[in-house]
Amino acid sequence: MVVSSSNPHSKEISIRRRIASIFNKREEDFSSLKEYNDYLEEVEDMTFNLIEGIDVPAIEAKIAEYEKENHDQIMINRARKAEELAAAQAASKGPAQNDSDGAPNQSSQTGYGTGAQGQYAPTFAGGQPRPTGMAQQPVPLGGGLDLHGYAADDEETMKLRAERGGRAGGWSAELSKRRALEEAFGSIWIT
Template sequence: MVVASGGGRNAWAKEMTIRRRMASIFNKTREHFPSLKDYNDYLEEVEDMTFNLIEGIDVDAIEDKIARYQQENAEQIYLSRAKRAEDLAAALKASRMNPGKAGANDMAAGSSQGISSGTGVQQGQYAPAAVPGGLAQPRPTGMAPQPIGGSDAPLQGDDEETMRLRAERGARAGGWTVEMCKRRALQEAFSSIFV
């Protein structure tokens, strides 16, 4: 990850926002290119543009290039987003059917898929909706979002145990683990020795 000059939490948030935006626009996969070299050149060009946007280098020219790319590849971008949403919905459905076997690997695999022909929309999946210009855009249909975890009902009440469980689930949902905290403390301790 590239750290933008200026440092701090705002720089990180700016970088993540730019990277998410670029990934949603430049979402071609290896299958879209005749050779690995062409695909690697595409990835390198996207990373160069991303870095320059983060650092504020030639922003107007890059924004023009992004706008042109979006215009020329609008259909492919929408189809890829719809396919990714369908894959994620299928992985979520599979993980609900087999909670012990399907999980993060299925979700990660689903999010990295390219475009392909869809086979129909099932309950809980995203269906492409028609938008002006005849392009497809993913829209949620079907069921309402369900909480991830063992129970269908959210934790109710204000007793101490419920508050503790909410805090633990919130920390896990945010990606926090005890092991991560220990590794970070050790890394910071050892990095300060050599200063």
């Protein structure tokens, strides 16, 4: 069996990254939600056609024309995204940490830090800081907390959650009954 060295997923990822860096308008850049959705649909259609190799020269020409006409707006949006990312990283790291000799701490440079209790916690994972202690955890509205720190629910709410969770996983009462009957009748031996 011959395995191709080129990964089709990496091709899709590189195309999507390239298109996203060019077609980087946001919802607030449009006067209506419909216009924004039409823009997103057009971008996705072009992306799909590039990935599948459909009418590539025409799409590349369209991308080049769009990039030429909207160069300033593209650069502004890239800068805005970079500023937001830098702000998110700075907010997740908190104040700069220094060793006793005044040099920046290695963990502050690598993006890893320690939590309030000395626990390891990546300070930047997917754009959101990771909470490390109970003080940072949101407290559910309604009832208080039980012994383990979870929301204390009444019996009716617990039954409802269990039923919804089962349905979300594809379970139903009818399925359970049918399986019990099949197993019961499957075990009957007729001689």
